Structure formats: structure tokens, C-alpha cells
Amino acid sequence: MKHEHLSGFSRRDFLVRGSLYGGSLWIAANLPRPKALQAAQASREPAVLSKHEWATVEAICARIVPTDHEPGAREADCVNFIDKALANEDAQALPLYRLGVEGIDAVAQQRSEQSFVALEPAEQDAVLVVLESGQAPGWPAGPIPAQVFFETARAHTIIGFLADPKYGGNRGFAGWRVAGYPGPRHHLGGYSRAQMLGEAPISPVWEPAKKPAKNT
Numbered sequence: 646m647k648h649e650h651l652s653g654f655s656r657r658d659f660l661v662r663g664s665l666y667g668g669s670l671w672i673a674a675n676l677p678r679p680k681a682l683q684a685a686q687a688s689r690e691p692a693v694l695s696k697h698e699w700a701t702v703e704a705i706c707a708r709i710v711p712t713d714h715e716p717g718a719r720e721a722d723c724v725n726f727i728d729k730a731l732a733n734e735d736a737q738a739l740p741l742y743r744l745g746v747e748g749i750d751a752v753a754q755q756r757s758e759q760s761f762v763a764l765e766p767a768e769q770d771a772v773l774v775v776l777e778s779g780q781a782p783g784w785p786a787g788p789i790p791a792q793v794f795f796e797t798a799r800a801h802t803i804i805g806f807l808a809d810p811k812y813g814g815n816r817g818f819a820g821w822r823v824a825g826y827p828g829p830r831h832h833l834g835g836y837s838r839a840q841m842l843g844e845a846p847i848s849p850v851w852e853p854a855k856k857p858a859k860n861t
Contacts, residue, residue, distance in 0.1 A: 678812055680733035681726075685813030689725055692732035693739060697762075701746045702727055704762045706802045708769050716819040718802050726805030726814030727798075738797060745794035748784045749776065752791070755783030818851045 684692055691699050706718035706727070718724075731739045753761040753772055761772060775781040779792040805814030807824060815821065821828060828850025 678730065678734045681729045681812055684729040684732055685725065685811065689722070692728050694728045694731070698742065698746045699724055699728065700762050701749065702742065702798070704769060705749070705773070705798050708766065708773055709799050709802045710806050715823050718806055720816065721806050721814055721819040722816040723802050723805035723814045726808065726812055727801045729813040730801065741789055741794060741797060744787065744789045745798065748789065748791060748794060751785055752776065752781045752783040821850070
């Protein structure tokens with residue numbers, strides 16, 4: 646992640662070129678998570694993250710996929726996806742997040758004498774850049790390298806941005822709108838031949854399907 650990815654990058658290019666549509670992240674975004682699904686359907690309240698952990702993870706997500714003229718990770722509620730995943734199928738990563746939140750606060754404190762969530766966006770970007778580099782002064786010594794935490798949080802953020810909204814993220818189809826993905830119509834009978842040939846419009850999943858015009 647270069648610094649420009651945090652402020653002025655094309656998110657559609659970033660998401661599409663980031664091997665999401667043919668690589669491990671896209672596969673991960675579509676893995677069944679029945680327990681996380683049930684938790685996301687039951688509540689949007691934190692399941693395992695504390696109030697401060699939730700705020701910190703949300704702030705991290707918001708810098709990985711920032712808001713500008715289009716919605717970002719905050720609007721897509723990626724933190725909710727992460728919380729529900731950590732409470733269920735991705736529970737093995739919960740200790741990493743707990744240590745990671747402590748670590749990122751330690752780095753922020755050393756740099757600016759504030760917690761990560763209290764920093765201005767540009768300062769938060771600078772903290773994430775040093776985490777990604779693996780050279781993060783203030784990061785506690787221990788089993789979790791700064792780079793591992795950053796890469797895990799980035800992967801979860803992108804998955805939460807693009808996964809089906811039923812899993813707690815991608816609220817309002819924000820990620821699909823940004824990526825230009827109309828939704829999994831193949832689960833609803835597929836696209837028609839005319840749509841595949843560009844002869845008929847494809848209605849995104851968040852809009853009513855357009856009926857072909859009748860010949861008069």
C-alpha cells in the first residue's frame with residue numbers, strides 16, 4: 646500500500662487490480678460464513694470488539710478504503726463485518742486484533758502522544774505506512790509483527806467492502822457500487838443472452854430489474 650492509496654487513489658482500480666476477482670481475497674469474500682451470517686442478521690452491535698477496539702478498527706478501515714466522492718469502508722460498515730467474523734469463523738484472528746489495537750496505539754502515542762483514533766487522517770495514514778513497512782517505532786515486541794496485523798486488517802477491510810451485505814459489511818451495496826459489480830445475478834437465474842451481448846441493460850441488484858420493452 647503506497648501512501649497515495651490512502652488519499653487519492655482510484656478505489657475501483659485498486660479493488661479490481663488487487664487480484665480480488667481471481668485471487669485469494671475474492672475467494673475469501675465468497676466463502677460461506679454461516680455463523681457470522683447469523684450474527685450479522687441478529688445485530689449490528691459489537692459482538693467481540695470492545696468500544697475502543699471497534700473505534701480503532703473502524704478508523705483503520707476508513708483509511709484503507711477512505712471516503713471521498715464515493716462511500717468508503719466506514720459507510721460500508723466494514724468494522725461490523727470484521728467484528729462478526731472475529732466472533733465466529735475468523736475467531737483465531739481475534740488475539741491478533743487485540744494485540745494489534747494495543748500496538749497501533751503504542752505507535753501513535755510515540756509519534757504524537759495520542760491514540761490512533763485521535764489522530765488526524767494524514768497522521769493515521771503515516772502510522773499505517775510504517776506498520777505496512779514493518780518499521781514501526783513503538784510497536785510492542787512480541788509474537789505479532791506490525792506488518793502482519795496491517796495485512797490482516799487490510800484483507801478483512803477489502804473483504805468486508807466487497808462481500809455480500811448479509812455478512813455485515815458492504816452496507817447499501819457500497820462496495821459493489823464502487824467496484825462496478827452489479828451483484829450475483831447468476832444466483833438468480835443468470836444473465837440473459839441479450840444482456841451478455843450488451844443488447845439489454847443489466848440492472849444492479851440494488852435496483853428493480855428492468856423489463857424488456859414490449860413491441861408495439
